[in-house]
Amino acid sequence: GEDVEQSLFLSVREGDSSVINCTYTDSSSTYLYWYKQEPGAGLQLLTYIFSNMDMKQDQRLTVLLNKKDKHLSLRIADTQTGDSAIYFCAEKTSYDKVIFGPGTSLSVIP
Amino acid sequence: EAGVVQSPRYKIIEKKQPVAFWCNPISGHNTLYWYRQNLGQGPELLIRYENEEAVDDSQLPKDRFSAERLKGVDSTLKIQPAELGDSAVYLCASSSRQETQYFGPGTRLLVL
Numbered sequence: 001g002e003d004v005e006q007s008l009f010l011s012v013r014e015g016d017s018s019v020i021n022c023t024y025t026d027s028s029s030t031y032l033y034w035y036k037q038e039p040g041a042g043l044q045l046l047t048y049i050f051s052n053m054d055m056k057q058d059q060r061l062t063v064l065l066n067k068k069d070k071h072l073s074l075r076i077a078d079t080q081t082g083d084s085a086i087y088f089c090a091e092k093t094s095y096d097k098v099i100f101g102p103g104t105s106l107s108v109i110p
Numbered sequence: 111e112a113g114v115v116q117s118p119r120y121k122i123i124e125k126k127q128p129v130a131f132w133c134n135p136i137s138g139h140n141t142l143y144w145y146r147q148n149l150g151q152g153p154e155l156l157i158r159y160e161n162e163e164a165v166d167d168s169q170l171p172k173d174r175f176s177a178e179r180l181k182g183v184d185s186t187l188k189i190q191p192a193e194l195g196d197s198a199v200y201l202c203a204s205s206s207r208q209e210t211q212y213f214g215p216g217t218r219l220l221v222l
Contacts, residue, residue: 004152031209042114042201042213043153050209088152097166098211100152 002026004101006089011107018076020104022089025070029091032065034074037086037103046074046087076106084108112136114214116202122220128190131217135183135204142179143211144187145201153201159185192221 004024012018024032030051035043049056049063049072056063062075076083086103093099115134123129135142140161145153156175158166161182170177174193179185189196197220203211 035213040215042215043203045210045212048209090152092209097155100154102150102152 002091002093002097002099004089004091004099006087006101006104008102009105009107011109012079013109014079014081016079018074018079018083018106018108020074020076020087020089020106022072022074022101023070024072024089024091024099024101026091026093026099027067027070028094030094031092032063032072033088033090033092033098034061034063034072035088035090035100037088039085043088079106079108081108081110114202114204114212116200116214116217118217119215120218120220122222123192124222125194126191128188129192129219130186130188131200131202131219133185133187133202133214135185135202136206136212139204139206139212140182141205141211142185143203143205144177144185145203147199147201147216149198156187189219192219194221197221 006022033048034046036046037043060077064073086105088103089101117132142159144156147153157170157177159179177187199216201216203213205211
């Protein structure tokens with residue numbers, strides 16, 4: 001079945017770049033997403049990439065997609081303390097179902 | 111533009127009691143989703159509606175869970191009777207375009 005995997009924890013110093021990695025299993029996925037969840041809140045869509053793209057940049061966020069290896073990454077440049085949150089990778093499968101990973105908890109050290 | 115609205119935000123009940131959650135999607139969004147998020151995990155889809163029609167309810171435990179979206183706008187998710195393992199965050203999301211979903215703040219359920 002479909003599965004999305006992420007490392008569970010990442011710790012970086014303020015001002016450094018953060019890279020959160022994700023792997024997925026459905027080679028026919030159409031869209032891949034990154035969501036952010038702060039404590040006690042719902043999921044906030046950060047960015048998404050269509051499966052025929054390799055890269056997407058949006059201000060401090062850069063998404064890289066390696067479709068051959070089914071690997072997705074999110075790079076946050078100049079990481080700030082306000083970026084501390086849980087980041088979820090998700091894929092939209094070929095039959096329109098969105099599968100979420102377990103989330104990566106990002107801690108930013110001042 | 112108002113986001114997805116959910117109520118209540120928190121609910122504490124005893125096991126075997128019924129509970130209901132309400133969701134009002136973003137205006138104009140035809141697709142509505144209910145997810146369950148267990149502690150330390152990502153959301154898992156319970157049911158997806160296209161207007162009034164439930165197009166994917168394969169993960170909904172139908173023995174105790176029910177949902178409705180009678181007029182194709184707001185929706186209610188019900189659990190009867192609740193079990194200890196139902197403690198989780200119940201998230202509602204909506205979308206108008208195929209590629210993006212917008213989430214509400216969730217209802218945190220604790221079953222004692």
